[in-house]
Amino acid sequence: MPVIDCDPATARERLESAGVRVEAGNTDHELWRASHGGATAVAYDEKVVVQGNESARLVGLIEGGGGRAHVYFDGASRGNPGPAAAGWVIVTSDGIATEGSERMGKMTNNQAEYGALIRALEVAADFGFDEVVVRGDSQLIVKQVRGEWDTNDPMLREKRVRVRELLERFEEWSIDHVPREINSRADELANEALDG
Numbered sequence: 001m002p003v004i005d006c007d008p009a010t011a012r013e014r015l016e017s018a019g020v021r022v023e024a025g026n027t028d029h030e031l032w033r034a035s036h037g038g039a040t041a042v043a044y045d046e047k048v049v050v051q052g053n054e055s056a057r058l059v060g061l062i063e064g065g066g067g068r069a070h071v072y073f074d075g076a077s078r079g080n081p082g083p084a085a086a087g088w089v090i091v092t093s094d095g096i097a098t099e100g101s102e103r104m105g106k107m108t109n110n111q112a113e114y115g116a117l118i119r120a121l122e123v124a125a126d127f128g129f130d131e132v133v134v135r136g137d138s139q140l141i142v143k144q145v146r147g148e149w150d151t152n153d154p155m156l157r158e159k160r161v162r163v164r165e166l167l168e169r170f171e172e173w174s175i176d177h178v179p180r181e182i183n184s185r186a187d188e189l190a191n192e193a194l195d196g
Helices: 008-017 056-063 109-127 139-146 154-167 180-195
Strands: 003-005 022-024 032-036 039-044 047-051 068-077 082-092 095-107 131-136 172-177
Touching (some): 003 056, 008 022, 008 039, 008 047, 008 056, 032 056, 047 056, 068 095, 068 109, 068 180, 082 109, 082 180, 095 109, 109 180, 139 154
Parallel strands (some): 068 131, 131 172
Antiparallel strands (some): 022 032, 032 039, 082 095
């Protein structure tokens, strides 16, 4: 459970500017509370406590982020189409900033890859990074996002548009194909979500 030493008023402004709804606290000691991405932030005097399984996105919004991050993503589908999941890892010069995974329902492997990239970019945007170096082991997704290959499937085309919208939130970005072994942690997370 992250405890962030900060000015609760500044934290509230950051959350509200990101479109997160902030509500009154539940007790006399709580200044306010806000829920986002599966977690809840509760403000007290000079600190904010974040609770929930997916706390990284809220922490990123509150802390304000900045700098450069390496974003690894991987999607997995069993059955193609079948049960699908996403995994992502965000790394800075200080080490792993956050990692996560989630089940995504029934979809193809390519849809799952796009879903993983979208979730990873949403989290990186919440952290407020200025620059992202995106890496994945799906050559199809990388080349489609770069515009090197056409996106003929309407669903994949829609997901590609969403990825490009998210990438516009960063001052600089790049996306590269990497071998599966370099992307192994994101792959593990996606498979753990399927197994869980």
